[in-house]
Amino acid sequence: MTGGKSRVRMNVTDNVNDNVNDNDAEGALRTVKNVTIKDVARVAGVSTQTVSRVINNRPDVASDTRTRILKIIADLGYSPNRIAKSLSSGRSYTLGVVGFGLKYYGSTSVLRGIEQKANETGFSIILSLMDKYEVDRVDRILQELFSHQVEGVIWSIPGMGKKIEGLSNRFSESGVPVVFINREQSGGDLVVAMDNRFGGKMATEHLLTQGYHQVGIITGPAGWWEAQQRRLGWRDALEEAGFTDLGDLMVEGDWLPKSGENGLYQLVETVPDLDAVFVSNDQMALGVLRAARKLGLQVPQDLGVVGFDDIPEASYFYPPLTTVQQNAKKLGALSVEKLHHFIRGEESDKVVAMEVSWVKPELVVRESSAKA
Amino acid sequence: MTGGKSRVRMNVTDNVNDNVNDNDAEGALRTVKNVTIKDVARVAGVSTQTVSRVINNRPDVASDTRTRILKIIADLGYSPNRIAKSLSSGRSYTLGVVGFGLKYYGSTSVLRGIEQKANETGFSIILSLMDKYEVDRVDRILQELFSHQVEGVIWSIPGMGKKIEGLSNRFSESGVPVVFINREQSGGDLVVAMDNRFGGKMATEHLLTQGYHQVGIITGPAGWWEAQQRRLGWRDALEEAGFTDLGDLMVEGDWLPKSGENGLYQLVETVPDLDAVFVSNDQMALGVLRAARKLGLQVPQDLGVVGFDDIPEASYFYPPLTTVQQNAKKLGALSVEKLHHFIRGEESDKVVAMEVSWVKPELVVRESSAKA
DNA sequence: CTGTTAGCGCATTCAA
DNA sequence: TTGAATGCGCTAACAG
Numbered sequence: 001m002t003g004g005k006s007r008v009r010m011n012v013t014d015n016v017n018d019n020v021n022d023n024d025a026e027g028a029l030r031t032v033k034n035v036t037i038k039d040v041a042r043v044a045g046v047s048t049q050t051v052s053r054v055i056n057n058r059p060d061v062a063s064d065t066r067t068r069i070l071k072i073i074a075d076l077g078y079s080p081n082r083i084a085k086s087l088s089s090g091r092s093y094t095l096g097v098v099g100f101g102l103k104y105y106g107s108t109s110v111l112r113g114i115e116q117k118a119n120e121t122g123f124s125i126i127l128s129l130m131d132k133y134e135v136d137r138v139d140r141i142l143q144e145l146f147s148h149q150v151e152g153v154i155w156s157i158p159g160m161g162k163k164i165e166g167l168s169n170r171f172s173e174s175g176v177p178v179v180f181i182n183r184e185q186s187g188g189d190l191v192v193a194m195d196n197r198f199g200g201k202m203a204t205e206h207l208l209t210q211g212y213h214q215v216g217i218i219t220g221p222a223g224w225w226e227a228q229q230r231r232l233g234w235r236d237a238l239e240e241a242g243f244t245d246l247g248d249l250m251v252e253g254d255w256l257p258k259s260g261e262n263g264l265y266q267l268v269e270t271v272p273d274l275d276a277v278f279v280s281n282d283q284m285a286l287g288v289l290r291a292a293r294k295l296g297l298q299v300p301q302d303l304g305v306v307g308f309d310d311i312p313e314a315s316y317f318y319p320p321l322t323t324v325q326q327n328a329k330k331l332g333a334l335s336v337e338k339l340h341h342f343i344r345g346e347e348s349d350k351v352v353a354m355e356v357s358w359v360k361p362e363l364v365v366r367e368s369s370a371k372a
Numbered sequence: 373m374t375g376g377k378s379r380v381r382m383n384v385t386d387n388v389n390d391n392v393n394d395n396d397a398e399g400a401l402r403t404v405k406n407v408t409i410k411d412v413a414r415v416a417g418v419s420t421q422t423v424s425r426v427i428n429n430r431p432d433v434a435s436d437t438r439t440r441i442l443k444i445i446a447d448l449g450y451s452p453n454r455i456a457k458s459l460s461s462g463r464s465y466t467l468g469v470v471g472f473g474l475k476y477y478g479s480t481s482v483l484r485g486i487e488q489k490a491n492e493t494g495f496s497i498i499l500s501l502m503d504k505y506e507v508d509r510v511d512r513i514l515q516e517l518f519s520h521q522v523e524g525v526i527w528s529i530p531g532m533g534k535k536i537e538g539l540s541n542r543f544s545e546s547g548v549p550v551v552f553i554n555r556e557q558s559g560g561d562l563v564v565a566m567d568n569r570f571g572g573k574m575a576t577e578h579l580l581t582q583g584y585h586q587v588g589i590i591t592g593p594a595g596w597w598e599a600q601q602r603r604l605g606w607r608d609a610l611e612e613a614g615f616t617d618l619g620d621l622m623v624e625g626d627w628l629p630k631s632g633e634n635g636l637y638q639l640v641e642t643v644p645d646l647d648a649v650f651v652s653n654d655q656m657a658l659g660v661l662r663a664a665r666k667l668g669l670q671v672p673q674d675l676g677v678v679g680f681d682d683i684p685e686a687s688y689f690y691p692p693l694t695t696v697q698q699n700a701k702k703l704g705a706l707s708v709e710k711l712h713h714f715i716r717g718e719e720s721d722k723v724v725a726m727e728v729s730w731v732k733p734e735l736v737v738r739e740s741s742a743k744a
Numbered sequence: 745c746t747g748t749t750a751g752c753g754c755a756t757t758c759a760a
Numbered sequence: 761t762t763g764a765a766t767g768c769g770c771t772a773a774c775a776g
Contacts, residue, residue: 036752036753036754037753037754038753038754046762046763047762047763047764048753048754048755048763049754049755049756049762049763049764050761050762050763052754052755052756053761053762055754056755060761060762061761061762062762065761065762077545079518079519079546080519080753080754081459081519081521081752081753082519082520082521083455083458083459083464083520083752083753083754084459084752084753084754084755084768085753085754086455086754086768087453087455087456087459087752087753087754087755087767087768087769087770088753088754088755088756088767089754089755089756089768090755090768092455097499102474102480102481102483102484103684108474108480111474112473112474112501115499115500115501119500119501124498124516124520125498125499125500126496126497126498126499127469127487127497127498127499128487128491129484129487129488129491143451144496146451147451147452147453147454148454148496149453149454149455173449174451256684257684257685257687257688261688283684283685283688286685286688287688289688289690290690293690311685312475312628312629312655313629313655313658313683313685315629316629316633316655316658316659316661316662318661318662318665318690408768408769408770409769409770410769410770418746418747419746419747419748420747420769420770420771421746421747421748421771421772422745422746422747424770424771425745425746427770428771432745433745433746434745434746437745437746452769452770453768453769453770454770455768455769455770456752456768456769456770456771457769457770457771458752458770459751459752459753459754459768459769459770459771460751460752460769460770460771461752461770461771461772462752462771
C-alpha cells in the first residue's frame, strides 16, 4: 500500500465498505475518517468528475444530480482534501506570513488585519515568527513557505538596509510575490507602510502648537525603519519652525519603558530647559512619565509628552497619554489585498498600481500634552 | 495539460528544457521556477527514488551519489513540494491553531509559544482567528483546517459550558486530535491550562498577609473560565482565612481598564471599609489605580491592588503593580508537545499521560500591595 | 545501494 | 449534462 498511513476508517456506509481497512496490527491509535471523492461517486453512482463539479459549484450539473450528491456528501461527512486539490490544480490558496515576534502591539494588530482579510478572500495563513534577524532562520522560513507552495508572502519584519538586499532576489527567483510591511521602498518591491514620518511630524507640531519650546525626542532603535521615520518627522516639524542644532535633543531607546525613563534623565541633563518630548512608542512614553514624576516635573505643565501607537492602556496612563494612533490592522488588511490583486494579475488595479501604499496615522490628544 | 496553471518556467539548464513551456498567450505575469524531483533525477542520471532518498536524508544512498545530487539540487534551485509529499505520504506536518483575536496579552504569548515549539518539532502552523464565538465561523474554520489535513489542532478560545459540547465530537468524528487551552477538562479531552485558581488564591493570600482585611475582587466576564477560576481562588483564600458572606465584595468587569475603574467605584460604595482588591487582569487593575487616585485613596497605604498577567507595562504603572505572572508562552509550547506526542502515538508519555497539564503562575510583588 | 511500479485525491482536457 | 483517460510531484513497497 502506498500513500497514507494505514488507519482504521470509519464505516461510512455499507456501500463503501470495500474501501475499509482494519489494520489493528499497526496498533491504530485513532479512528480517522477518510472519505474521498471516489466514495461519494460510488455511492451516488456517478463518476468522480461529476462530484468534483458539484464540490466546485460548477454550473454544468443537472440540478437533481447536484442535490442528490450534496446529500450524499453530507451523509458521508465528506470533506474535500485541499492537499490533493492543490497538487492537481496548481493553486494552494495559501499565504505565508512572516512576523517579528509578537512582542509589540503593532505587529500583533498587523497580524489580526492579515488574518481577517485573508479569511475574507479565501486564503489560508501559514505563520512563521522570528524573534531576531538570523540569516539561517530566514532561509529555513523561506524554504518552508515555498515548499508549501504559498501564493504570496507578507514580510512583516523590521529592519532596513543591507539585511534586506538579498531578500527581494530570493523572492523574485522563486516567483512568489511578496509584500513588505513598514519598510523603505526600493527596486519595485511591493510595500505597505504606515506614514510614520507624517505621524512624527504631526506629534511634534502639536507640541509646538501647545506652546512648548524645546521638544526633544526619544527614538526607537536606529535599526528600525519606523524609528528612523518618526525621527525624521520630528526633525521636519522643528526645522520648519525654524529650529536648528537638534543634536542634543535626541536620545535613542529600545522600545521598552526602562529606556524611556533613562532617556528622559539623559535629556534633561543635556538640555535643562527641555519642556516637551516626543517618544517613539507608548511603552517608552510610560517610562518617561515615571521619570518625570521622579524628577518632580509636572506633566503636562512642566513637560509635554506625546507617544506613538495608542496601545489600549495609553488612555489610562497617569496622566492619559497623547499619542499617534496607528491603524495597524488596516496595514495588514491592505497587504493582503495588494497580494491578492497581484496574484489575480490585476496589475492595473489601484492598490497595486502604487508600489507603496501608505496608511496615515492619527493624533489622539489627551492630557499629557495639554499645556493650555 | 492537466494540473498547474501554465506558466513560464525558468530555463534551469538545457538538459531539462524539454520540460519548459512558454505560454505567453495566457499573459504570464510572473516567472515561476518549477523544478521537480524529475528534473533533478534526469540531470543526475538517476531515478526519482534516489533523489527522494537524498531529500529525505535516508541512509541507503552511496555517499558520492548523495553529494552529486545535492549539488545538482543546489544548482537547479530545487525545492521539494510539500503538497505532493503530503499527498503521497499521508502526512501534512501541519498543525491548526485557532485563537481568540489577539487582543489580549495572554493569547498572543500563547501563540508565540506554539509557533516556536512547532517550529522546533518540524510542524507548520495554519492560523485562524476568531473575534467572537459564532457557530458558523467555527464550522468554516474546522472545514478549512480539516481540508488542509492538519495533524492536530490547538483550540485557544475562551468559553466554557454549552458552546463547547459539540466541539469535542466534531474532532473525534474527524479523527483529528485537539488540545484545548485554558478550559475545563471533560470527557477525556486533552487540556493544557494555567492554574488560574492557584494564582487567584496566591494573590489574595498575599494581600491578607500584607495586613489587608477587606479584600474585594473585580473579575473578568463570567463566561470566561479563567475569570471564574481566578475568582474561585480568591474565594478559597478568603474562606480559609475565615471570611464568609463574600457576595458584596465582587464586581464583574470586561477585562478593559474602564470596567476596572467603574468596578472600584462600585465596590467602595457597597463596602466602605474595603482596603484591598484583587483584579482579574492588569488592564482592569490599571483602571483601578486611576479610580483610587480620583477617590483620594493612596495605593498601597489605603488600598492594596494585585493584578493578573504581568503585562510589560505593569512594572511601570503608578504605582508599580503587584501581579500574578503567567507564562503563557509555556502554555503554548506545552500544547504543541502534547499534540506531538499524541500524534506519534506515545500515549504512555508523561506529557500525554495526564489529560490536563497545569502550568503554575507566579506572584510578582511590587509596590501596589506593599502595605508594610 | 538503486530502479520499477503503482497510487495518494483531485482537476483538467476531451469525447460522448 | 456526464464519463474516461491522464497527470500534478512525490513516496512506499518490492525487486534486483
